[in-house]
Each structure stands twice: as C-alpha cells, then as structure tokens.
Amino acid sequence: MAFERWIRPHIAALEPYQPGKPIEALERELGIRNSIKLASNENPLGPSPKAIEAMRGETRNVHRYPDGSSYALRAALSSRLSVKPEQLVFGTGSDEILELLAKVLLSEGDEVVFAWPSFAMYPIVVQGSGATGVRVPLDAAFTHDLEAMAAAVTPRTRLVLVCNPNNPTGTSVGAEAFDRFVAGLREDVVLAVDEAYFEYTRRPDFPDSLGWIARRPGTLAMRTFSKIYGLAGQRIGYAIADPVLASFLERARHPFNVNRLAEVGALAALDDAPHVEASRRVNAEGIDYLTGELTALGIPVCPTDANFLMAELGPGVYEALLREGVIVRPLSGFGLDDQVRITIGLPEENERLIAALRRLREGSP
Numbered sequence: 452m453a454f455e456r457w458i459r460p461h462i463a464a465l466e467p468y469q470p471g472k473p474i475e476a477l478e479r480e481l482g483i484r485n486s487i488k489l490a491s492n493e494n495p496l497g498p499s500p501k502a503i504e505a506m507r508g509e510t511r512n513v514h515r516y517p518d519g520s521s522y523a524l525r526a527a528l529s530s531r532l533s534v535k536p537e538q539l540v541f542g543t544g545s546d547e548i549l550e551l552l553a554k555v556l557l558s559e560g561d562e563v564v565f566a567w568p569s570f571a572m573y574p575i576v577v578q579g580s581g582a583t584g585v586r587v588p589l590d591a592a593f594t595h596d597l598e599a600m601a602a603a604v605t606p607r608t609r610l611v612l613v614c615n616p617n618n619p620t621g622t623s624v625g626a627e628a629f630d631r632f633v634a635g636l637r638e639d640v641v642l643a644v645d646e647a648y649f650e651y652t653r654r655p656d657f658p659d660s661l662g663w664i665a666r667r668p669g670t671l672a673m674r675t676f677s678k679i680y681g682l683a684g685q686r687i688g689y690a691i692a693d694p695v696l697a698s699f700l701e702r703a704r705h706p707f708n709v710n711r712l713a714e715v716g717a718l719a720a721l722d723d724a725p726h727v728e729a730s731r732r733v734n735a736e737g738i739d740y741l742t743g744e745l746t747a748l749g750i751p752v753c754p755t756d757a758n759f760l761m762a763e764l765g766p767g768v769y770e771a772l773l774r775e776g777v778i779v780r781p782l783s784g785f786g787l788d789d790q791v792r793i794t795i796g797l798p799e800e801n802e803r804l805i806a807a808l809r810r811l812r813e814g815s816p
C-alpha cells in the first residue's frame with residue numbers, strides 16, 4: 452500500500468481492454484488444435500505479399516531509427532487522398548491517434564460524446580485522460596443516434612467521436628444524417644470520425660468525411676492499416692485533419708512512433724490494389740454467406756457494413772463455440788449477453804463456424 456494511493460483515481464478506475472482470445476491461449480487451455488479465430492477483425496487473407504517482401508527487405512536497416520516524418524508514405528497517401536502532406540498524422544495504430552487527440556485536447560471535467568456500444572477504446576482513452584465520457588445509446592437498429600448525440604453536446608464538450616461503420620455492430624450512418632449532424636455541431640467541438648472499416652462499405656451514400664475536413668476546421672478522420680490492409684500486427688494508422696489540428700497532433704507524438712517495417716509495409720500494401728480488392732470481395736461474399744446461413748438457423752443478424760457481423764447466438768454459445776475450436780467475440784461487456792461479434796473469415800472458416808453451430812443445435816434438446 453505504499454504507492455497505490457498515489458495512482459491517479461481516473462486511472463485506478465479504468466477497466467482494462469479485453470482483446471479477442473488468442474488461438475494459442477485457447478489451445479493451451481483446452482488441449483485442442485486447429486482452432487480458428489474470428490474475433491479481432493483481422494484480414495483473413497493475411498498481409499499483401501508485396502508488403503511482406505518490402506518488410507523483409509527492410510529488416511537489414513532496423514539498426515537505424517525510422518524516418519520520423521514517414522516521408523515516402525506521407526507522399527504516397529497524400530497524393531492518393533488528394534490532401535496536403537501536412538494534413539496527415541501517422542500513429543502506432545489509429546489507437547494512438549485517439550491518444551494524441553486526448554493528449555492535445557482533454558482536461559479534467561471536459562466531456563467527450565460517443566455512441567454506445569461502440570469501440571471499447573473510447574472510454575479507456577477518455578477516462579484515462581481524466582475527461583468524462585458521455586455515452587449515447589445506439590438506436591433500436593443498433594445505429595448511431597446522431598440526433599441524440601447532438602442533444603448530448605454541452606458547453607463542456609470538447610470532442611465527439613463517430614465510429615462509422617460502428618464496431619461492434621457493423622452498422623453505418625449515411626451521408627444525409629451525417630451531414631445534418633455535422634452542420635449542426637458547434638464549431639469549437641472537434642469531430643473525429645473513426646473510419647477503420649470504411650474500405651469495406653457497400654453503401655453508395657457513405658459520408659464524405661474528407662469533404663468536411665476541407666470545409667470544417669476541427670474535423671478529423673481516423674483510418675488504419677490494421678484491417679483491409681492486413682497489417683494489424685505492425686501497428687500503423689493515420690489521421691487526416693485540417694493542417695492546424697494536424698500540427699498539434701504532430702507536436703504531441705513521439706518522434707519515432709511508426710517503425711521502419713510498418714512504414715514500408717504500409718507503403719507496399721497501399722500499392723497492392725489487387726490484394727485490397729480481393730479482401731473486399733472475400734469479405735462481401737463471406738457476409739452474404741454467413742447472413743444467409745445464420746438466418747436459416749433462425750439466428751438474428753445485424754446488417755453490416757464492415758468485416759464482421761453481430762449475431763444473436765443466445766446465451767452460452769460463445770463458450771460452446773470455444774470448445775468447438777471457434778473463437779468469436781462475446782459482447783457481454785457491453786451488456787449484450789446474447790450477441791457475439793463474428794469476424795468474416797475465409798470461406799472454409801465461415802463454413803466451420805456454421806457447421807459448429809449446427810452441431811451445437813443438434814446436441815442441445
């Protein structure tokens with residue numbers, strides 16, 4: 452009890468992030484093999500072969516500090532997105548972008564408005580900075596209730612987070628609702644749109660966050676190489692912001708936050724359009740297959756715009772699937788005891804999940 456009393460109270464009160472169960476941990480605990488993990492929204496195709504090649508070549512240079520400006524990646528991405536190079540901020544995953552936002556913006560007593568259930572890192576980062584998270588429940592269709600979020604903004608609000616598509620529900624908001632919401636937002640409130648999954652969206656009216664960044668200072672989009680680019684283990688993400696907001700995040704970041712392998716891997720992955728296209732196709736086909744099969748089993752599925760879907764499997768099915776060697780993500784931490792989040796896998800992985808569910812059905816009275 453010597454030092455514990457000095458731990459800052461808002462840190463002591465944090466609930467640690469619960470990651471998806473690693474395959475190795477499951478197999479060790481149950482003494483089984485050939486398990487599959489459909490729990491962390493990773494790309495089932497793996498990284499781009501071009502990215503692997505580039506990272507392999509770069510290993511000989513790892514005795515040198517990385518390029519702290521990520522010059523090559525910055526140039527490629529800014530031209531791809533038609534934004535100025537100084538509008539980009541790279542981070543150790545887009546998780547770090549959230550941390551940087553908190554660091555530059557939030558003090559004790561400040562409020563941050565976000566939907567709930569949404570990305571589990573939001574309350575951790577917000578409470579970790581001493582600010583207060585204001586959780587606005589999703590609507591009955593598990594979609595962001597943007598009108599309620601607008602109503603939750605107070606004079607203390609410094610930041611609003613919109614996760615689009617939303618993790619863990621897969622739902623997205625369209626341009627009409629989004630534009631109305633942003634147009635009504637007080638101009639000193641920073642808006643961060645978390646677009647970790649936007650590359651997967653199939654809706655034609657997906658909001659144009661870059662257009663808002665150009666028109667509304669204090670707007671930022673967070674994106675990542677962890678999902679469709681298949682580089683979750685390399686930890687690289689980025690923000691697109693107006694140059695002034697970007698300059699503050701740049702001041703707050705560690706100079707060498709993005710490592711050498713991550714930068715060259717991301718650059719090569721960005722260039723591998725066929726791999727991105729294949730990832731999108733495998734995902735779309737997997738969504739259609741799983742939605743069809745789950746629905747046929749009488750399991751309600753939430754329509755998804757991402758690389759995972761939320762399904763109402765019922766109580767206890769998460770644990771039963773573990774014993775079948777299939778790891779999905781329980782959502783009981785959100786109070787959604789009957790729901791799980793299933794990452795879309797390869798066709799044979801999706802089939803294994805369905806076969807396991809059928810077996811469990813038959814085995815139960």
Ligand SMILES: *Cc1c(COP(=O)(O)O)cnc(C)c1O
Pocket residue numbers: 492543544545546547570614617618645647674675676677678683686687688
């Ligand atoms: C996966 C994910 C991210 C990205 O995390 P990284 O730190 O870039 O790996 C960000 N936001 C949401 C909602 C996510 O699901």
